[in-house]
Amino acid sequence: MKLIIAMIQPHKLPDVKKALFDADVHKMTVTNALGCGQQKGFMETYRGVITEVNLLKKTRIEIAVNEDFLEPTIEAIIKGARSGNIGDGKIFVLDLADCVRIRTGEKGREAIG
Amino acid sequence: MKLIIAMIQPHKLPDVKKALFDADVHKMTVTNALGCGQQKGFMETYRGVITEVNLLKKTRIEIAVNEDFLEPTIEAIIKGARSGNIGDGKIFVLDLADCVRIRTGEKGREAIG
Amino acid sequence: MKLIIAMIQPHKLPDVKKALFDADVHKMTVTNALGCGQQKGFMETYRGVITEVNLLKKTRIEIAVNEDFLEPTIEAIIKGARSGNIGDGKIFVLDLADCVRIRTGEKGREAIG
Amino acid sequence: MFRRIRNILGGGVLVLLGLAGTAACEPQAGAASQTGVDTLWVLMTAFLVFFMQAGFGMVEAGFIRAKNVCNILTKNFLDFCMASLGFFIFGYALMFGDGNGFMGFTGWFLSGAKSGSGVPLYAFWLFQAAFCGAAATIVAGGMAERMKFPAYLIYSFLISAFIYPIVGHWIWGGGWLSKMGFADFAGSTVVHALGGVAALVGTMMLKPRTGKYNADGSANVIAGHSIPLASLGVFILWFGWFGFNPGSTLSVGNGELIARVAINTNLSAAMGGIVAMATVWKMFGKPDLSMAMNGALAGLVAITAPCAFVDPWASIVIGAIAGGLVVMGVVVLDKLKIDDPVGAVPVHCLNGIWGTLSVGIFGKAALGLAHDGLLYGGGFKQLAIQALGVGSVLLFIVFSMGIVFKLIDIFLGLRVSREEELKGLDIGEHGMESYAGFQIFTTQ
Amino acid sequence: MFRRIRNILGGGVLVLLGLAGTAACEPQAGAASQTGVDTLWVLMTAFLVFFMQAGFGMVEAGFIRAKNVCNILTKNFLDFCMASLGFFIFGYALMFGDGNGFMGFTGWFLSGAKSGSGVPLYAFWLFQAAFCGAAATIVAGGMAERMKFPAYLIYSFLISAFIYPIVGHWIWGGGWLSKMGFADFAGSTVVHALGGVAALVGTMMLKPRTGKYNADGSANVIAGHSIPLASLGVFILWFGWFGFNPGSTLSVGNGELIARVAINTNLSAAMGGIVAMATVWKMFGKPDLSMAMNGALAGLVAITAPCAFVDPWASIVIGAIAGGLVVMGVVVLDKLKIDDPVGAVPVHCLNGIWGTLSVGIFGKAALGLAHDGLLYGGGFKQLAIQALGVGSVLLFIVFSMGIVFKLIDIFLGLRVSREEELKGLDIGEHGMESYAGFQIFTTQ
Amino acid sequence: MFRRIRNILGGGVLVLLGLAGTAACEPQAGAASQTGVDTLWVLMTAFLVFFMQAGFGMVEAGFIRAKNVCNILTKNFLDFCMASLGFFIFGYALMFGDGNGFMGFTGWFLSGAKSGSGVPLYAFWLFQAAFCGAAATIVAGGMAERMKFPAYLIYSFLISAFIYPIVGHWIWGGGWLSKMGFADFAGSTVVHALGGVAALVGTMMLKPRTGKYNADGSANVIAGHSIPLASLGVFILWFGWFGFNPGSTLSVGNGELIARVAINTNLSAAMGGIVAMATVWKMFGKPDLSMAMNGALAGLVAITAPCAFVDPWASIVIGAIAGGLVVMGVVVLDKLKIDDPVGAVPVHCLNGIWGTLSVGIFGKAALGLAHDGLLYGGGFKQLAIQALGVGSVLLFIVFSMGIVFKLIDIFLGLRVSREEELKGLDIGEHGMESYAGFQIFTTQ
Numbered sequence A, B, C: 001m002k003l004i005i006a007m008i009q010p011h012k013l014p015d016v017k018k019a020l021f022d023a024d025v026h027k028m029t030v031t032n033a034l035g036c037g038q039q040k041g042f043m044e045t046y047r048g049v050i051t052e053v054n055l056l057k058k059t060r061i062e063i064a065v066n067e068d069f070l071e072p073t074i075e076a077i078i079k080g081a082r083s084g085n086i087g088d089g090k091i092f093v094l095d096l097a098d099c100v101r102i103r104t105g106e107k108g109r110e111a112i113g
Numbered sequence D, E, F: 001m002f003r004r005i006r007n008i009l010g011g012g013v014l015v016l017l018g019l020a021g022t023a024a025c026e027p028q029a030g031a032a033s034q035t036g037v038d039t040l041w042v043l044m045t046a047f048l049v050f051f052m053q054a055g056f057g058m059v060e061a062g063f064i065r066a067k068n069v070c071n072i073l074t075k076n077f078l079d080f081c082m083a084s085l086g087f088f089i090f091g092y093a094l095m096f097g098d099g100n101g102f103m104g105f106t107g108w109f110l111s112g113a114k115s116g117s118g119v120p121l122y123a124f125w126l127f128q129a130a131f132c133g134a135a136a137t138i139v140a141g142g143m144a145e146r147m148k149f150p151a152y153l154i155y156s157f158l159i160s161a162f163i164y165p166i167v168g169h170w171i172w173g174g175g176w177l178s179k180m181g182f183a184d185f186a187g188s189t190v191v192h193a194l195g196g197v198a199a200l201v202g203t204m205m206l207k208p209r210t211g212k213y214n215a216d217g218s219a220n221v222i223a224g225h226s227i228p229l230a231s232l233g234v235f236i237l238w239f240g241w242f243g244f245n246p247g248s249t250l251s252v253g254n255g256e257l258i259a260r261v262a263i264n265t266n267l268s269a270a271m272g273g274i275v276a277m278a279t280v281w282k283m284f285g286k287p288d289l290s291m292a293m294n295g296a297l298a299g300l301v302a303i304t305a306p307c308a309f310v311d312p313w314a315s316i317v318i319g320a321i322a323g324g325l326v327v328m329g330v331v332v333l334d335k336l337k338i339d340d341p342v343g344a345v346p347v348h349c350l351n352g353i354w355g356t357l358s359v360g361i362f363g364k365a366a367l368g369l370a371h372d373g374l375l376y377g378g379g380f381k382q383l384a385i386q387a388l389g390v391g392s393v394l395l396f397i398v399f400s401m402g403i404v405f406k407l408i409d410i411f412l413g414l415r416v417s418r419e420e421e422l423k424g425l426d427i428g429e430h431g432m433e434s435y436a437g438f439q440i441f442t443t444q
Ligand SMILES: Nc1ncnc2c1ncn2[C@@H]1O[C@H](COP(=O)(O)OP(=O)(O)O)[C@@H](O)[C@H]1O
Pocket: A007, A034, A035, A036, A037, A038, A039, A056, A058, A085, A086, A087, A088, A089, A090, C027, C028, C029, C030, C062, C063, C064, C065, C101, C102, C103, C112, C113
């Protein structure tokens, strides 16, 4: 099992969700994040002071999947999130040692979906 | 060492915290998340438009533990978070390669607690 | 490749960012978190009721790096975040199975930076 | 516009005069009409009292959790609309119509109704209607975060169309209490004790919010979601109170009376805030703004009855006591496990009572009171009347509102389901969030 | 200060009197001057109308997404400044200067200008300027979340310096419509229909916000970011409307007229809120506060024209219809894919029209109207005039504002880039965030 | 209620008249009493000035970080309470009591105090007390985010009970400056320069907020946490200023003067906003709302002294200069590393000075000034007096407040600990959060 963590542009979330549903990945957890990367920030000007803000709003998606779903899920995220511009984001894949469904106590592969 | 990530119903956090303390797990990091899963969302109606919101408020807990604490911690989370209804959430377990306590620089097992 | 997750005191973020840039680590994702640990909380008093708040504001940093960058990055975080007081926080290191740059589709080591 | 006015002031108004037939004898050219000026005053203060509705809304919203904000604001908004309608159709007739000592019977829909003062009926009605709305909205706060919306709508119509007007008739409508010389200048009893005790009845029937009290009886903090909102609301209320009390003179006169009422109102509020802050600081170690603000409101409620009958130094004393009372009240309620999220009971009920009684202590016959107060050698005469008055109003409300809430509970249910309470009433009752996009912990 | 006053009231004012040469014959000692009282009234109500600016700002801000809040507030703030300036330099002269039936020509910079009523010029100007500002700001809401800031600045200067005053001249400045007996007491047409239709033209030119409508034509919810802000705004507007309508009498008289206007204003608003709430509840299953609030505003807009000419029961009917209209309006606009984030068109345009027409139905000659309304046997005379009046104003605005927006679009561009819209106009146009530090999802 | 009034207006008021013994000769039946109308005016405007307190609170809160909001609101709330009390006990006597040119000695607790104008004492007191509160609260903003709460309480009592009243006596209480013909109609010096320079002294003693300035001397953005709150606050202040300036006439007269003051106030504010916006846009590339709003406030502060003595065109010029000054002021302060979070110094101190001087340039003797201003051929006479007046007030305040703050610093400490500052004063001083449940980055 793998845990996929993707950092994307916030406004791409609807597209990504759609792409995932089409790839029938229906479960995910989304968090709000600030990202710093190649993408350059914006100039903030407030009361006569100007500074560059380089922590930009990003959306972070976590999806736990079984191996067979790994590729399709990554494809789907790319499909939904890619604009070709700097700042599109990253996808990180981690090995998932175990997974438990709280409601039923099921473990491992069945618990994922 | 393992890193436990649990997604639970927000209003279950107090119970989960209590259960963890009883199992004397005292350290954790909590973040605010939106989750999408089996649990069906709610109908949002605003100015004559109705849509379904399927990203629901969830709370995300991260706990790093040593192997011997893995099971008790999982038990505790289930104990606190389970209602038996869809939406109770999931627990994910990852292998933790290393852990450092910033204050002391300690590494590995001692650094966890 | 490794995924570094650090929980630090919020007001240390600027210093940590600086230290990371000096160690030329320029990419990271930051999220807002609440932490519970050795650090004792504060007493909240509201309308004649007093309770202890033990979930304290923390900042969570995620950095994916290649092995050769692991140590320098950890050093940098410690350098920036350490005050010597309880509550300084923790650094967790996970093995990163894979990494994809959404914009280009690059995978693995090149995708990280 | 002004040309319209021209021919109104030409033809129109004269006609109006004819139609309306006010007693006002026309002042000589160049001089302003007294009735006109009094109307201006009553309207301006009525507008201020109306604006208090916003104050109540912001205070109540600020002191509860984000997940229920839209719900309380909807209640607050609708109850004023309901009050306007109910007080137009039934309320005014019951309160100011001719009738017996218990209630009035004439002037439904204002048809054939007479003004209760020198100003035109419509101005007088607006001022009274705004008061009625205030009484209704007090309850929303005490029953916040768990009361069903439809139940609230029905309640708010009933109280403003029937219950408030009847009590109003007793005291301001020439009813039995006013005949006895009971003095409640601007409504410590009529508006605040009434609203406050209704809130008490309601919140006790509703039971506390889930998670407010622990098994061991200790209380938990359920922090308000926005102190700035609450603070703004308190300022708006204070501002509006300058309409509420001084406006109750219903006439400008030579300025002496309205000036006295205004200064007393301000001093009592300020003192209430200071004392409440000091008390809470002493008792719990921190200067809690939410309490200081409740203290100012307590001072305002308390001075509402005596404001015209006392001297400034007395209003300072009255306010000081109010500030202490409100803190005690909050503490005691928690001991009794009565969950009043915004402090509606300590502020309005407790201090409504205190204010009413204080008339009998600090009031001066020289200022238009039936008997001198205790401190001016009038003995207990006035005090007794005051006690009787507020006591009977409390009884009447406990009784009538008890029935109203019980019936609503039986036929509709008063309280939302536990699930809905956890999710929040905004989503449950209104299908919308108050702060779309904001990340908010709903763990409590 | 007061010593200054002393010698002003000694020397100064007499001089002033000399200078200003008002007709006011001095009342005998001790009695208040009628002109003085009327000025007090006009100023106080002007202040209330000014305060509506805050109401518009909060409503518009509350109903849009957090990422564009700073932008709309800047527009709202600046357009009042622009209006004050523009109406001082050009506007007043065009509206109230001597000229022909179409526009006035005299009194640029107020030099040599005459007051349009019994009160001093400066008071009259302030009251009128506040109205002008209101008309200008209505448009901001309809075009929110995508209109360029510089474009807005130019627009707001043009409408308040030229377009609004010209229409104002027709109706309140002695122009051709006022000569025909067209009655718009406080501006359902002059302010609201005008502002509302300008918003309609603007929002249609701008096209909908990205993501508002789906390929299949269905609409998406783009939830307002702060219901408390919006609710506060609505209360402030309602409060301000008590200046807007009653103040339009420009004189206190014996109080009859201002009292009538005030009660009608309140009843219509309350009924509008109730009916809108009921309608949306019935149609969409939930009591949507945003709609109830729009309903109250609709009631206020609708009663603005007839408030002086109708009886209270009529204002209830007018408000009820307004409340229904506004809900229908919102639904229909979405069907037509016209994206009006805050409901400026249904509230101000639709109900501005309805209110204007209602004068011809419920109005009474006895109250200063040229002809009795339909229901009072006056036949269609007044109604026809009303229809003609509002119709021609709509035409004129569609035409003139169409040109203005088109030109701005050509030379500056009306709409921000897609990237900027996604990031939010706060960062794009102003380089700052409205809620620094807050975690907000900008996924929409 | 109204029955109470009946016998008050019967017996009561006559008694009152006796007691109070106002000079007001009774007007003939039907005509309104001039004193009554003036009292109505003074009270209404006093209410507006009181409401400014809310405006100050919202502006100051909006411009600072979320973690310190509850603290500033508590300061803002309590200082008005303190001012009410302090000005009642000592302040009024020092300011308006009989005494010498430096201070008054009679009328402690208002006992035996005389009104400073034609209106009843209590009305006059309320108006003056609201001014006093405004002066006190200005300082809160400049010293925000790092000043200890108890220290602030003491400061606020001292300034409102002693320091403000003494300066007030000089200028409005018949003191030495008023004798010289120094003209400060509504308080550019008395309230704003005084409060602003006190804020300057305080903020310099406190040192900048941690993280405001870098080692290299460059400044960092510490963004305000809520632009909507700030914007609402500015509108409330502007609204309240219509009480602040026009109310300072203390009499309605024939309306000429109050109308002039009102239009000048509005024009200067609008122009200040426009110019500040333009300046900051030009200098820093973006139209910064926070500056535009500061600009409007600057315009208001500047016109406060001259509003009764100048013509509208002059108030536009005065406002324009104020708008430019405020931006420069903010920039210069940052250069000097003086950290004034909300711009209290540029707005109130700088423009209080400018406004006071402008009287000597644009003022007209015909409008009640001692000498014609520079532009009207009066030469430097008035200007010199103005400069002397504001100069000596500045000196006095720097000196007296310097001592006050120093003593507080020695005995209590002015500034919170670094830890507390980082955590936020809400948790440190009050043990509560302003936005419970909201996710807020406190990384700064
Ligand atoms: N090495 C990394 N570790 C953690 N987060 C990263 C890393 N690289 C990128 N990110 C996240 O991805 C976002 C986009 O990366 P960026 O470099 O700006 O664009 P791109 O990946 O297209 O070059 C960043 O804002 C950050 O949130």
